[in-house]
Amino acid sequence: MRTLRYVTADVFTSVPFTGNQLAVVFGAEGLPTETLQAITREFNYAESTFVMAAEDARTTRRVRIFTPEMEVPFAGHPTIGTAHVLVATGEVPATGDQMTVVLGENVGPVPVSLRLESGVPVHAQLTTALLPEERVEVTDLDALAAAVGLTRDDLVGGDHMPTGASCGLPFQIIPVRSVAAVTRARLDQAAWRRVLDGTWAPWPMVFAMARDEQDASLPAHVQGCDIRARVFVPGSTVPEDPATGSANAALAGYLAARTPRDGVLRWEVAQGVEMGRASRLSTEAEKSQGAVQAVRVGGASVIMCEGTLTLRH
Structure with missing residues (x-):
């Protein structure tokens, strides 16, 4: 014993x-x-x-x-x-x-x-022990959007196309146009299996910039965040995660790579809101001479x- x-x-x-x-x-x-x-x-x-x-x-x-x-x-x-x-x-x-x-x-x-x-x-x-890494594996954006219950029109596109990203654990980063689209997202297991299962970055992270979409009904501890996010982890006991530090580290690296300035870049992220377990994650990426030198996540x-x-x- x-x-x-x-x-x-x-x-x-x-x-x-x-x-x-x-x-x-x-x-x-x-x-x-x-x-x-x-x-x-x-x-x-x-x-x-x-x-x-x-x-x-x-x-x-x-x-x-x-x-x-x-x-x-x-x-x-x-x-x-x-x-x-x-x-x-x-x-x-x-x-x-x-x-x-x-x-x-x-x-x-x-x-x-x-x-x-x-x-x-x-x-x-x-x-993070590892610096950001990206891989583009999924190019069928209609199928990718359908895997999270959305349409291609919900995706941001341009420089912010979906991609796999990792700072030690890979996630499929999916930028969408609005917080409403984040809230509307629903994992379609069958579509997910067709598109993402078995890829390097199988777990979808859906996010939108939220600075201009503040919601007074949110719990006080997640008011005023820059980003609203959801992370789906199909194949696990918990199909949606209320707060995912590894995914938010990957997201910070993804955003920093697309930000045309150096320095310490910071974002406050609200996750888990739709699950009733609102979480606040503070993320930052340190960038010098156009390259990310460090990624940090806290709370x-x-x-x-x-x-x-x-x-x-």
């Missing part, structure tokens, strides 16, 4: 019962991968993480990330939430008003900068519960 401790958090939000749920499990060293996968299925959140002793002197802790179906090399909300939990619970001692923890993930060391108030973390920001987290899990065999 073996007992593991866990903490759950809502990530990319400052409001309980919104954002993206995460389970952070401690003490799983030596357990086989199939057991970690089974524990993840038991929580049945979009992702769970397993925190272990650092294997690399450059890192604070080793972290493995699982969806209910598979282990993934990198994901944003598990990285942000795990760093928050480590400091908020005292697993990693708080130091000053600003500190950094480095998580050793399968994609490599991922630094997370935390801002603290009175020793309590209030915001965490990761820097708040709220610890929800703590407990133990007993393995009886």
Whole structure:
């Protein structure tokens, strides 16, 4: 018999019962991968993480990330939430008003900068281990739009054509003309299988610029965002994700590549609104001499519960 401790958090939000749920499990060293996968299925959140002793002197802790179906090399909300939990619970001692923890993930060391108030973390920001990458695999825009319940006329086009993009985990970036189109989007499983299943970037991210479409009915913590987004993850336990750090990192890289100026470019993104789990993600891309040098994603987290899990065999 073996007992593991866990903490759950809502990530990319400052409001309980919104954002993206995460389970952070401690003490799983030596357990086989199939057991970690089974524990993840038991929580049945979009992702769970397993925190272990650092294997690399450059890192604070080793972290493995699982969806209910598979282990993934990198994901944003598990990285942000795990760093928050480590400091908020005292697993990693708080130091000053600003500190950094480095998580050793399968994609490599991922630094997370935390801002603290009175020793309590209030915001965490990761820097992706990989710079943005793009691949155009899908050229049938009518079929691509149909996969998310839209038409080609809903797509922006021009310099903002759909493309696969990644900062460690690939997504199909689909810019649309309005927030109304984002809200109207619906995943068509059969159309998705025909168009995106098996491609490098199979998961659609539908987004629209929202600066001129502010909605007073939105929850207060997602008011005033620059972008409204939705991320569909067909084939997983959760077919739509309420807050996807890895997708928003890819989006920041995509937008920066199409912005004709250097500097630090920033966007505030509202995601999960249509699911009733409104989330706010702060994204930025650092660009110099026309090339993206770094991508960062950040947000708040709220610890929800703590407990133990007993393995009886």
